[in-house]
Amino acid sequence: MEKKKLTTAEILALARKEGALGSGSAGSPAPSEEAPEPVQPDAPQETAADAAPPSPPAGEKPKSTADILAAARAQGGGAAAPKEDAPAAAGKPAAKPAAPKSTADILAAARAQGGGAKPAGETSAKPKSTADILAAARAQGKGAAPAAKPAAAKAKPAAKGAAPAAPAGDRPSVQEMLAAVRKGGTPAAAGTAPKPKLPAKPKLPAKGKGKEIPRRSFFAAAGDLLLIPFNLAWLLMGAIGAIWSLAAARFMMPNMVVELPSRFKVGPPSDFPLGTVSEKYKAARGVWIVHTDQYNGENLIYALTAVCTHLGCTPNWLQAEQKFKCPCHGSGFYINGINFEGPAPRPLERVGITLAADGMLEVDKSVKFQEELGQWADPASFYEPV
Ligand code: FES
Secondary structure (H helix, E strand, C coil): CCCCCCCHHHHHHHHHHHHHHHHCCCCCCCCCCCCCCCCCCCCCCCCHHHHCCCCCCCCCCCCCHHHHHHHHHHHHHHHHHHHHHHHHHCCCCCCCCCCCCCHHHHHHHHHHHHHCCCCCCCCCCCCCCHHHHHHHHHHHHCCCCCCHHHHHHHHHHHHHCCCCCCCHHHCCCHHHHHHHHHCCCCHHHHCCCCCCCCCCCCCCCCCCCCCCCCCCCHHHHHHHHHCCHHHHHHHHHHHHHHHHHHHHHHHCCCCCCCCCCCEEEEECHHHCCCCEEECCCHHHHCEEEEEEEEECCEEEEEEEECCCCCCCCCCEEECCCCEEECCCCCCEECCCCCEEECCCCCCCCEEEEEECCCCCEEEEEEEEECHHHCHHHCHHHCECCC
């Protein structure tokens, strides 16, 4: 007896039937084996509600693909079991039925059976892919023909109330639209003129992500500029002009030496004890304040200039030797200013000194008194303490 191959739909239907019997749900109706009338896909007036498959009874969940395939494998052996009886009765060794083992096997068998018995409700179109086969299996599980799905899918826009697309034959041609525009109308008024699309806004590059301009240092740029002879010549000419301008400005300013005033106060007479030489104003004013009684036995305070009468050097006061000593040529002067050694030809000179109204001794360097000229007798050349 020739072995009859089962299609996938038959395997799945048989699996569901067996599952329904095994589960004991006697009240649940078996899926209808009768195929509903195939719905024409091009019928736009049919709504989704009309084309939708009947909902399964309550309590029965649509099985998943894994469940369906597992049941199909389990039923593969069961469907072939009756066939094993015939060879056994004929005394032949029972041949093990060739049950599909895997999903690929089941699908291959289903494809191979595509030309044989077709499941109820399946259209003449042969399932091509795994998705189609599984979709057909699910649709059969729900009792609806696969052909009902496209019809329902096509009926959805009508159920949602969307405007049906105009048939291609209703669209005005280009010539008609141009004619409508020439007449003063718009292509939109002529019918289904496409809405012009606005050009897309160009995208600006993100900040900091564009091509960065390389920055050169100031010195590198200046060096490049100096390498050009024309620029170098202009630079040198500008520098020479600036120097001449500065020289002219300096020429317009007079040479002026800022000198201290010739009259200044040195303090009260009590600050200069008898027999002392004060060098407080030697560096700043160039004078010594001397209080001595070694000139003609008179107790006098006077101011001696710190200028050697030889060649103008500045002598030093030697306290231990009680004399002024010139470091240049060795001239020596007593405490009263009389020269006694060295090349100095004459005594040191005195400057004017008076007692101011405020009780301070005031020195006047603008007036000089020379001993060899008898000027030391002038009362303006000394102060005699009381
Ligand atoms: Fe003072 Fe010559 S300058 S000794």
